[in-house]
Amino acid sequence: MFWAGALFMVLLIVVAVVGPTMRHHYLEPVAQPFLEPSSKFWLGTDEQGRDLFARLAFGARMSIFIGLTVQAVALMVGILVGVAGVFAPKWVAGPVMRLTDAMFAFPDILLAILIIGIVGMGFLPVVIALSVTAWPPVARLVMTQCRALKEREFVTASRALGTPTIALVRGHVLPHVWSVLLAVSMVELAGTILSESALSFLGIGVQAPDPSWGSMINVGRAELQSHPMVLFWPCLALSLTIFALNFLGDALRERSDPRNL
């Protein structure tokens, strides 16, 4: 399962990187609408006569890019907040923990929708909205891990030797958190890609004419009766990506085995 997931993700990244440049342009019509798949148009053309494979490949690029950016922000903020919640002095740790808990009162998609309502629709607002909703789970995970590690002998010993807190966290705590964090961020990445598609599907995410799997599904819905394949490909790509990332996350979690902590 790990290798199936890994193989699919590698394939997807290759398609995302070289796909859009390799095939026809993804924004302009290149042929008749709704052509059947052929050697020229690998997956046929969409309702405006644009190359479906090129658009799908660009959608992959969009999903992966937004997913990785959001997860990078979430990891940075989440680790900072999580470590601060355990190791910072009380007057910092208290409010930080309170804020993290409060963030869970807000269902993710609702907060994202509210932020997009203020910032506007498009690529950047999606990144902002998803980043704001993505860090609390990371922070909470880092907090629980840190809290357990704080009581371990090697941490207490190092502290007794007078290691400054920052060096202590970097040298003795974070190295033990990475593997669990990697596993979780695979699943979180799947969640982010899914949310991006959901927002684009709702028409408030990535805006036309830029292709995104979500907006392709939204547009393809109108042609479901006559040309279901236009809808089929983005649905398949999205589902397989979510599966692959979940497989990867599960496999990594088993390998890292947090019970050893």
Add this chain to the structure above:
Amino acid sequence: MPRIKTTLAKSLALRIGSGMLSLLFVALVTFVAGEMAPGDAALMLAGEKASPAAIARIRTELGLDQPWPQRFARFVGDAARGEFGRSYFGVKEPVRDVLARAVPFTFKLAALALIVATLLGVGLGALAAVYKDTWIDRVALTIGTLGVTVPNFVLAPILVFVFVIKADLLPVNYDPQLPVAEFYYLILPTLVLSARPMASLSRLTRASLLDALRQDFVRLAIAKGLSPWRVNIVHGLRNAILPVVTSMGSSFGFLLTGSFIVERFFTVPGIGFVGIDAIQKRDTPVLMASVLVTGAMFIVVNLVVDLILPVLDPRIREASI
């Protein structure tokens, strides 16, 4: 005994208090969002041709000339009474009326989906636990994994393709004009919406029931020679159901908020539909109200579930959490 009662009362009071704080936090975030949103409420409501005096009058009426703590207090007070101002567009309908029309749809959909998800999920999970490691278990596990990972807006077109286009059994879009009972319009949205909670409830039921079936009282029940049905259902499932009930509560919360996509796909005019529409029209009061009301429903449902639990389970009542 009295000591137990006071600790329980204390923990319940704490839970209510934290629920209130969550509500206040959601209100604060919504308020800040409204402050940051482009567009001046007084200008939008007065119309483009209004005189400066008229705009100033509306500004005072809405309290927009006051400092923000006062405005926030007023916002919370108004929201508690269900007042959210007026829509920026059309006939400038009070947002309260817009919500009054939309909320019942969302509620109906979420309630139906919860019923379907519970029946199917608990049934599937119980089957999987009783027939552990057989093909039934594997089928249930596959359905569970698919239900959690396949996105709503991928499942929806698949169901539409099968039931509407191929089999021609059901209508797709919500349309009160057509002479088909409303029930038919709600079948597909309910199924799509229930997929995810159904999957997680089935996983949870399986794990919880397996755990219960390992207990001594089940071994005793088997030793007494009770029928497998009585052992599994009466002694097992009854003791396994508690985590499922807890999860049902949060599921219902997620169903209320998760209906954005399903309502959009099937054009059900619920609160999610109204909210997305408001973003596209930049109708800030309607957007704020739909986010606030959905968030509040989510918090209140979870609070109610936490308060009901001690009633259901004497262990919680006495351990006082």
